[in-house]
Amino acid sequence: MKLKIDTNYLKLMLETILKCHSPSGFCYDVMDIIEAEALHCGYKFEKTNKGCGIITIPGENTKEVIGLSAHVDTLGAMVRSITPQGTLKFTLVGGPIAATLDGEYCKIRTREGKIYTGTFLSTSPAAHVYTDSKDKPRLPETMEVRIDEIVESKEDVEKLGICAGDYIFIDPKTVITPSGFVKSRFIDDKGSVACLMTLLRLLKDEKVKPKYTTKMFISVYEEVGHGSSYIPSDITEMIAVDMGCIGEDLNCTELDVSICAKDSGGPYDYYMTTKLVQLAKANKIRHVVDIYPMYVSDVGAALRGGNNIRGALIGPGxxxxxxxxxxxxxxxxxxIQLLYAYLTIR
Incomplete structure (x- = not known):
């Protein structure tokens, strides 16, 4: 099996959602994009009370309902306090590596919707001034956001409308190279969301029905642990489509779809995982099987939420x-190839 995937659509969707700011708890704009695409393809779209999206794809059989979950929420930051000098102290949303934020551009969004630009910096940012500029730990406690406005005090910042609890959006710096590499923050997990939307477009264009009714569940709180704690009650099994890990003691590369047998929450469903491996082999889909040592997924959240489902996990490296x-x-x-095979060949 070799699908004709619309790579141009995949790239367009990827860039569009990567550049749309959506830290956990603020996914309204990006979910509007997902909803518009689902409706354009002719599929039913619903939202849960907390803002997750559900796209229903009618199948040939309603005996079971397959869930495909990916999360559109990302890591981010939020204003914690304003310093007397007019800079912002921040708290992290999710678990970004704080050291990688030093020098990154950002945007601060007030409750009224005003947007200001700024930069994450160490509190010892100048080599010509601070003896510890090079070796000072980069942590939220030792960093701040410099605002691109003329402010000299806490009161000046407050006059801009900025206050504690305002979101700080991190610049994703998205680039797709001529050689096919995608460089960006938040490929976890917008890369997988782009895969699901491209799969949706493929099913529509090819007029293909999956074997069983399928529900794509787009979660908005995965990075803080409860993205899929609720899922539709008729889902019988769910594949979390999330990033595949690359690094020490792992097989995955940036060219593979990774099939996870176990993460920090324990093993995934044996039979689902086996079926995914068999499909990948039979259809000559480049894949690896790995164990993720420090990882949780939307399937884990769904199981902890008490949902009676089987679960598996795959994703791009x-x-x-x-x-x-x-x-x-x-x-x-x-x-996309592996998901298509799972939905249509089983």
Missing amino acids: VHASHGMERTHITALENT
């Missing part, structure tokens, strides 16, 4: 997770 991430279009295509 992503390098440098929670920092400046990178993958390759090939890994995204392999992920």
Whole structure:
């Protein structure tokens, strides 16, 4: 099986959602994009009370309902306090590697919707001034955000409308190279969301029905642990489509779809995982099987939420997770190939 994947659509969707700011708890704009695409393809779209999206794809059989989950929420930051000098102290949303934020551009969004630009910096930012500028730990406690406005005091910042609890959006710096590499923050997990939307477009264009009714669940709180704690009650099994880990003692590369047998929450469903491996082999889809030592997924959240489901986890290989991430279009295509096989061939 070799699908004709619309790579141009995949790249367009990837760039569009990567550049749309959506830290956990603020996914309104990006979910509007997902909803518009689902409706354009002719599929039903619903939202849960907490803002997750559900796209329903009618199948040939309603005996079971297959869930495909990916999360559109990302890492981010939030204003914690304003210093007397007019800079911002921040708290992290999710688990970005704080050291990678030093020198990064950002945007501060007030409750009224005003946007100001700024930069994450160490509190010892100048080599010509501070003796510890090079070796000072980069942590939220030793960093701050410099605002691109003329402010000299806490009161000046407050006059801008900035206050504690305002979101700080990190610049994703998205680039797709001519060689097919995707460089950006937040490929975890917008790369997988782009895969699901491209799969949706493929099913529509090819007029293909999956074997069973399928529900794509786009979660908005995965990075803080409860993205899929609720899922539709008729889902019988769910595949979390999330990033594949790359690094020490792992097989995955930026070209593979990774099939996870076990993460920090324990093993995934044996029979689902076996079926995914068999499909990848039979259809000559470049893949690896790995164990993720420090990882939880939307399947884990769904199981902890008490949902009676079987669960598996796959995703494109992503390098440098929670920092400046990178993958390759090939890994995204392999992920789409495997999902298509699971939905249509079983």
